[in-house]
Amino acid sequence: METLITYLFPLLIFPTSIFLFLLIHKKDSKNETNLPGSSGWPFIGENMDFAMLGAxxxxxxxxxxxxxxxxxxxxxxEKMAVFCGAHGNKFLFTNETKLLTSWWPESMKKALLFPEFVNNPVKEVTSLQRNFIRDILKPEALKRYISEMDCMARNHLETDWAPYTEVSIFPLxxxxxFALACKLFMSIDDQKHVEKLADHFxxxxxxMFSTxxxxxxxxxxxxIKGGKLxxxxxxxxxxxxxxxxxxNEDINLGGDLLSQMLSMKxxxxxxxxxxxxxxxxIGLLVASYETTSSTVTFVLKYLAEIPDVYxxxxxxxxxxxxxxxxxxxxxxxxxEKMKYSWNMAREALRLIPPAQGSFREVVADFSYAGYTIPKGWxxxxxVHTTHKDPKHFPDPEKFDPTRFEGSGPAPYTFVPFGGGxxxxxxxxxxRLEVLVFMHNVVTRFRLEKLMPNEKIIFHSSPTPINGLPVRLIPHNESVRLSKNMVSMPTTPGKAYTDMI
Known part of the structure; x- marks a missing residue:
């Protein structure tokens, strides 16, 4: 899942980490460009600005x-060209195999990959880009997993949510x-085994982005140790x-991704x-551990905040x-019937995407918008050059799932999953994982945010600093409460405190 892995770039680390990294890895280049911009301070570049301001x-x-x-x-x-807007997205996505190739920071490669692969070009080790792996993840192949997703979501809510009046959404x-990924990818459902793998991850x-x-x-x-484990x-x-x-003991396991990878050419x-x-x-697990869980978290955040959407x-x-x-x-x-629910989830992805963008390496000099981009850069x-651009999304800070009705946003403007x-x-x-989980949560509970102004910070993906604590209101309880009130609360985060 190369795109999602490279998304883990966002937080570019702390200034000390950056400085040490650059002292070790600074590369000389004689390539020239007429691009406007700044290379920042010697050694440090613009990493401090990026870390302090945010992407x-x-x-x-x-x-x-x-x-x-x-x-x-x-x-x-690294000397870097930052492409902006829908035209920039389109240019990079459509020239992937001509002018550009995949690139990861060295620190990420050393944490994730076998030492034998660290010095190889990324395209040689991202086997998820092979066509047959893509086939495994197509809708028609994933249909068989929906019932398993539903079953696990029900069990998870029954075990980790229902016994409590308050929970923190992000860690759950x-x-x-992660447990779902272990089950579907490798048929691992032993809780201790899953927890051990999760600890390593x-x-x-x-x-990955520390000193x-x-x-x-x-x-x-x-x-490094976690990667080896x-x-x-x-x-x-x-x-x-x-x-x-x-x-011939694989009878009940042949449908998972591991068995398919072992049997297909x-x-x-x-x-x-x-x-x-x-x-x-590893690519699949990292993606499911960080980006999908982030999406689930912020979908539920907006459901807790906006009563009419809920x-x-x-x-x-x-x-x-x-x-x-x-x-x-x-x-x-x-x-397929969850049309409004998916539009709601896409709006959450627009406002708080699970990752910030992606890297590429230039393999041949080219020109763009009148500027020269040298080989090796x-x-x-x-996502931030289009997702909140009022030209593409009027009143961009407003949460509005209707943006995705009909033909939806213009091409190359909504890009949480990349393109090309x-x-x-x-x-x-x-999509399946988010919708199945959303179905199970909303058909059982209403959610009341306990910290309406909780701050969101960025590690490898956006993270609510306190884990997004919420109060759970089971539907049988909310019906009882509604009989004693004049109207439903409309202030996001207020919910039911005054009724209890």
Missing amino acids: QKYVSERMKRYSPDVFKTSLLG SKKYT TLITNG PINILGTAYNGA VRDELMNIIAERKRKILK DENGEFMTDMEISNSI EKVLKEQMSIAESKGPGEFLNWNDI KTFWT PRMCPGREYA
């Missing part, structure tokens, strides 16, 4: 100062999305699955190596729930 403000200020089309900067020790959404995500010096006790050292565990899982396949007629399979699964989602989801028989799970036809595109050949192959998986 959205940083890019917006430089678009006004230098160019609304493209500008130069220096980030992560991470727990659910936490080390990775906490340290890139591998000294005992540092976050980066933890990321995950890779070792995955190699054991792959070896055990191979053993079961040879002994690529476009060259070759099987994937164990390391390639491990790279692919009511429309509830009406749509209750209609589906009432059409099901006792114990009957959701299916593809049910998902890196490029960066970001590198568009995130897991976007349909994320």
Whole structure:
């Protein structure tokens, strides 16, 4: 899931991390460009500005100062061209295989990949971009997993939500999305096993963009160790699955992604190596652990804040729930009926995208908007140049799911999953996961935010600083309460405090 992995760039770390990184990795280049912009301070570049301002403000200020089309900067020790607007998105997405190739920061590669792959071009190790992996993640292939998603969502809510009056959404959404990924990708449902893998992944995500010096006790050292632990565990899982396949013990496991990866050949007629399979699964797990859980969290945030949006989602989801028989799970036809719910989720993705953009490397000199982009430079595109542009989204700070009705936004303006050949192959998986979870939450609970003004910070993805604590109001309780009130509250975050 290369696009989602490269999305983990956003927070560009703290100034000290940046400085140390650049001292080690600063690269010389004689390539010249007439791009407007600034390379910032020697060694440090503009990393401090990026970290302090945040991606959205940083890019917006430089678009006004230098160019609304493209500008130069220096980030992560690399000379970089930042492409802006829908035209910039279109240019990068449509020239993926001609002028550009994938690129990750060294720190990310060392945390995620086997040492044998770290110095290889990213395109050689992102096996998720192979056509047959994309086929596995297409809607028609994912339909079989909807009932499993529904079953796990029900069990998760029953175990981790229903016994309590108050919960924190963000850590629980991470727990659910990671457990679901382990189940669907590798048929792992042992809670202790899942928790152990999750702990290793936490080390990775906490340290991928910290000080890139591998000294005992540092976050980066933890990321390196976490990556090795995950890779070792995955190699054991792959070896055990191979053993079961040879002994015909894979009967009940053949539908998961791991068995499919082991049995399918690529476009060259070759099987994937164990390391390639491990790279692919790590990509999927990192994506599901961070970006999908972030999306689930902020979808529920807006449902808790905006009563009229919640009511429309509830009406749509209750209609589906009432059409099901006792114990009957959701299916593809049910998902297709969730039109307003998905528009609501897309609006949440527009306002708080789970990631900020993606990198590429220039493989041949080219010109854009009258400027020269030299070979060897890196490029960066970001959701923030279009998602809140009033030309594309009038009154951009307003939460309005109707923006996605009919033909929806103009091409290349709504890009939470990227675009072109590198568009995130897991976007349909994320859609199913978000909708199934949303269905189960709203048909059981109303949500009341306990911290209306909770701050959102950025690590590898946007994070509510206190985990988004909410009060759960079961529907049977909300009906009882409604009999004692004149009207429903309309202030987001106020909800039911005055009624109890």
